[in-house]
C-alpha cells in the first residue's frame with residue numbers, strides 16, 4: 001500500500017515517506033493553504049509500501065512511547081541565554097552538552113530569507129540560531145539522511161523539533177541509536193509557510209524595508225507579556241506585544257494551523273522523545289515562584305533524559321524543582337490535547353490562498369472578532385498582574 005492523502009488531518013508533513021522511497025518518486029508539494037504534502041508519481045512507484053509503513057501518523061499507535069519519569073520546573077542559570085530563549089532556556093543547555101563532546105545538534109532556524117528550516121550545528125556560536133520558538137512549520141525534508149550519517153559515524157546527535165518531527169526521525173531511522181538524544185517541544189500547532197510568507201510581505205511593505213531579523217518571543221516586556229520583535233534593514237525596529245500582532249492573533253486563536261494539528265496523533269504524557277520542553281505558564285500557581293523571566297516545564301521520559309537533567313543540575317547550570325506531573329500538565333493543555341479550529345479558520349485560509357495577509361484577515365472578519373479579543377484580554381490581565389507586583 002502506498003501513501004495517499006485522502007484526509008489532510010492524517011498527514012503532518014514530516015516528509016519521511018519521501019525520504020524512505022527507494023525510487024525517489026515522492027515529492028513534497030504545497031497545497032493552496034501553504035502546507036506541504038507528499039505527492040507520489042504513480043508511474044514510477046513500485047508499490048513497495050515503505051512510505052506507508054514509515055508514516056508516523058498512520059503508525060502512531062504502534063510507537064514505542066514512554067511515560068513521564070519526572071516533571072521539573074527548570075531555569076537556565078545564565079540569564080542572558082534565558083532571555084534569548086522562549087521559556088527557561090533549557091534547550092540551549094542540552095545543546096551545549098552535545099557540542100562540548102563533539103556532537104551535532106539539529107533544530108529549527110531561520111535561513112537568510114526568514115524561511116524556517118531544520119538545520120545542523122556543531123559549534124556553540126551556531127546553536128544560537130535554534131534559540132526561541134518560530135511559530136511556523138519548519139521544513140525538515142532534507143535533514144533525515146544527514147542525521148543518519150552522523151549517527152552511523154558515531155557522532156553524538158541531539159535532534160529537537162515538534163513531537164511529529166521527533167516521531168518522524170525515529171520512524172525514518174527505524175532502529176534505536178545509543179548516540180541519539182531527542183527533545184520534543186510542547187506544541188499547540190504550526191501555521192503554514194504561506195501565512196508566514198504573506199505576513200512578512202505585509203510587514204516589509206508597511207515599513208518599506210527588508211527584514212534583517214525576527215523574534216517571536218521577545219522578553220523585553222517580560223516572559224508572560226512577550227512581544228514579537230522585527231529588526232528592519234532600514235535600522236528601524238518594531239516591537240509589538242503578541243496580543244496586538246495579527247500573525248500571533250491568528251496563531252494563538254487556532255485560525256492558521258495545519259489540519260493535522262487539530263487532531264494531533266502525538267498528544268499525551270507518553271512520548272517517543274527523551275525529554276519534552278514546554279512553557280511553565282502557571283508556575284506561580286503550582287510553585288508560588290515566577291519572576292517573569294521564563295520557566296520551562298521539563299518532562300523526562302527515559303533514563304537518558306533523567307541523566308541529562310541531573311548532570312546539568314550537578315554542574316550548577318540550572319535550577320531544578322520537581323513538580324507534580326498532574327498539576328503541571330493541568331495548566332498546559334497543549335501537552336495533553338489538540339486545540340479546536342477557530343470558526344474563522346476556513347475563511348482565513350481560503351483568503352490566504354488568494355489574497356494578501358491583511359486581505360485574508362479582513363475576509364475572515366478575524367481582525368475584529370474573538371481571535372484578537374481572546375489574547376488581548378490575556379495580555380491586559382498579564383500587564384495588570386505585573387503592575388500590581390511592581391507596586392507591592
Ligand SMILES: Cc1cc2nc3c(=O)[nH]c(=O)nc-3n(C[C@H](O)[C@H](O)[C@H](O)COP(=O)(O)OP(=O)(O)OC[C@H]3O[C@@H](n4cnc5c(N)ncnc54)[C@H](O)[C@@H]3O)c2cc1C
Pocket residue numbers: 084085086087088089090091092106107108109116130131132133134135136137138160161162183185186187188189190277278279280296297332334335
Ligand atoms: C510551533 C510551536 C508551538 C509551541 N506551542 C507551545 C504550547 O502550546 N505550550 C507550551 O508550553 N510550549 C509550546 N511551545 C514550546 C515553547 O515555546 C518552547 O519552545 C519551549 O518551552 C522550550 O523553550 P526553551 O527556553 O528551553 O528553549 P528555546 O531556545 O526557546 O527552544 C528552541 C527549541 O525549539 C525548537 N523550535 C523552534 N521553532 C520550531 C519549529 N518551528 N519547529 C520545530 N521546532 C522548533 C528549536 O529547534 C529548539 O529546540 C511551542 C513551540 C513551537 C515552536
